[in-house]
Each structure stands twice: as C-alpha cells, then as structure tokens.
Amino acid sequence: MSKPTSRRVFLQTAGSTLPFVSLFLSLSGCDSYSSMEDDNDTPPPPGSGITIEGNTVFLDLTGSEARKVANPGGFLHIDAADMLVVNVEGTIRAFSSICTHQGCEISSFQNNRFVCFCHGSQFGTDGQVLQGPATRALTAYTVERDGNRVRITKS
C-alpha cells in the first residue's frame, strides 16, 4: 500500500515539473491554440451563402455572409475554410488566412490590409507582404465569378 504524498514531497515534485510546463507554454506561445489553424471550425450556416466542398468554396453573393464581398471594399473571413476573401474594385480575390510567418489565423482587414495580430504582419489585397516579420505572400486561390455566383478553388 502506498503512503499518502506529504505536502513537502508534493511541492518538491510540483517544483521540478513547473519549469517544464512553463517552458512548454512559453515556447508554444500564440502558435498553439486559438490563433493556429483550427480543424474544428463550425461550417457556415444555411443562408450564409457560403458552401464548402473539399478544396472548393462556393459563394452566393445574396447570402447573409457572402454578401459582404458583393461590393468593392468588402471583406470576408471564412474560418471553416481558412480563407480570406476581398472585393477589390469589383474583382473578388481570395487567399489563405494562414499567416506565412508562423501560421496564425488572420481574420482582420484594416485600411485595405490583412492584419495578423500574432506579430503584426500586414498583407495587401494582392496578398503581398507590406509589413513583416512575414516575408512570404499569402497563398492566392483561383476565383471564378458569374454574377452572384463565385467559385474559389484552393490550389
């Protein structure tokens, strides 16, 4: 039968374990949870105008969410597809929302720039880096539009 752990033994054990736990947490930083690519994203609801089928995303620009990119200046972050969509002067463009620096999810569009809050990288509406630390452009996707119907294909 084992002896109950004394407070002193527990504290010694905890004391030797805590630095490793702290080291793990500090190394993982922002990359480990909320801002990283998340495979448990909720699919867009019916009526949103967003349908995801494998590597293809279909937009119906009359839908409640998809209509955000119906007009110039519009922006849409599709979390479940890790995708950024923007309307630039009537042309719809789409990019991966995974930051090329360390993989955080980009969900913000400010002053015509995609902004990564992890370390401050900014990307233009062509996906190119405008401010580091990222050095590589966002991955661009193929966009085909027919009126209010948009098909985006991840390549």
Ligand code: FES
């Ligand atoms: S992950 Fe570092 S700036 Fe985006």
